[in-house]
Amino acid sequence: MIIKSAQDIGKIVKETRKKQNFTQVQLAQLSNVGTRFLSDLENGKPTCEIDKVIKVLANLGIKLEVNNG
Amino acid sequence: MIIKSAQDIGKIVKETRKKQNFTQVQLAQLSNVGTRFLSDLENGKPTCEIDKVIKVLANLGIKLEVNNG
DNA sequence: ATCTATTATTCCCGTTCGGGAATAATTACT
DNA sequence: AGTAATTATTCCCGAACGGGAATAATAGAT
Numbered sequence: 747m748i749i750k751s752a753q754d755i756g757k758i759v760k761e762t763r764k765k766q767n768f769t770q771v772q773l774a775q776l777s778n779v780g781t782r783f784l785s786d787l788e789n790g791k792p793t794c795e796i797d798k799v800i801k802v803l804a805n806l807g808i809k810l811e812v813n814n815g
Numbered sequence: 816m817i818i819k820s821a822q823d824i825g826k827i828v829k830e831t832r833k834k835q836n837f838t839q840v841q842l843a844q845l846s847n848v849g850t851r852f853l854s855d856l857e858n859g860k861p862t863c864e865i866d867k868v869i870k871v872l873a874n875l876g877i878k879l880e881v882n883n884g
Numbered sequence: 885a886t887c888t889a890t891t892a893t894t895c896c897c898g899t900t901c902g903g904g905a906a907t908a909a910t911t912a913c914t
Numbered sequence: 915a916g917t918a919a920t921t922a923t924t925c926c927c928g929a930a931c932g933g934g935a936a937t938a939a940t941a942g943a944t
Contacts, residue, residue: 747880747882747883748880748881749869751869752865752866770890780934781934782933782934783932783933785892786931789892792864793866794864796824796861796864797820797861800819800820803881810879810880811818811882812823812872813816813879814827839921840921849904851902851903851904851922852903853921854922855922858922862901863901864931
């Protein structure tokens, strides 16, 4: 899936988390972020800090990839 | 290229920008971010805001992709 | 429909982002 | 080497992040 916005990331985080039967609280603890942050992230908040986003993705086994020309 | 940290993103931004003969000032203006932000980003600052990062990548033609299981 | 679990939203608040501009430092060019 | 250009770093400061906790709202299950 191609990411074009923060919303896209939120969507995939939410989807994947549910697929793996995680609750926000669980994933937040696992990722060392607050539950507020995770909620914000899943709802597409555009100002989330990149490092925490990456950590959450990692804890869901989601691979983030970049495609240069 | 697989992204594991903010540093990885910074690296590819810098590389790609140079390949395309952009200066930080140019890319910053193009992306509607400050030059400070761009410098920080390229140097791997972990707290950069996700939306601006995405915008910069887009302006370099770098595709951001997510790989779910 | 009811009750519970999960998620979203609000609050307080310390910390930090990021813009802009100036300055230092680094790099590139001849 | 010397000069110009590019980048990094510092400063000021308003605005917003994110944690924690409480509350409201939503969804899920029986």
